Amino acid sequence: MSARAGVFAVSCSREQPKGAMTLQRERQLNQFLAGVERRALRFAEIAVRDRDDALDLVQDAMIKLARNYAEQPEDEWTPLFYRILQNGIRDWYRRQMVRNRVMVWFGRGAQEDNDYDPVAMAPDPAGRSPDELAQTGEAMQELESAVGRLPTRQREAFMLRTFEGLDVAGTAVAMGCSQGSVKTHYSRAVHTLRDALGEHWQ
């Protein structure tokens, strides 16, 4: 076998596993997204208080992760995904602020969505009674409301650490800040929530 033929053979033998590896990577990404999508939706929904907008944000985050970071190591996907989602949520807030300013300028104040129902009226998989469900739903609504009133960075730190179970390092990547900042924001968030929820959670 000539040297050129040998190079060609090596090149071909590399291409085949690469294609197989890509398919495997797609399966891994599918598995990752399937595992994270529900929690990500609730995460976004608590932040923006609108399910349709939350669905759009999650879809954008999924697409951006698949488009730009599919080749990254799998253990980096979670913080990367939540960083993309966080950026999307921040952009959403900026757009809302601009929209509200425009509405105020035109004499129409920002509409309060007091009829927002954070818990979908779906059958309970755990088979609880309506009273128990109502109690749980009310507690969740109080929690969401309290979390929603937190400053942005505190809310992000609390939700990533508590709801998503990210460690300090992963939360720092997702928030784009230092680990020390994550600890500070998280600690302040917990203290604020404890004060806010204390009267309800008895």
Add this chain to the structure above:
Amino acid sequence: MKKPNHDEELARQAKELFDDSVERLDAATLSRLNRSRQEALAEIERTRPIGQWARWMPATGVAAAAVVAVVVWQGVATEGPLPPTDSATDFEILIGEDSLEMLEDLEFYGWIDSSDLETNGNVG
């Protein structure tokens, strides 16, 4: 509900409530999430070939431009200046009305030719 005594207890209760709300998502929402995931995975398929081609496009463009430049330069260097053509004259002949009429009166010119022969024969 029991009042949380410390930070871990509050976080535990909050996580329980969050997990519960995740489990209670309705079927329509889950379906939309599934569609979103499929669209995200399809994005990989859409971008992969473009990405590979895009990686080689600058090199391919430079190589193609170099080949064109060499071919043009070689052609100019070997052939030299072209001789002046008489294309204008050829064109006038082609579009001239006389030539077209001649083609239409082939029988007439054939008769003249034969009569000349006869005349010459008579004379000669």
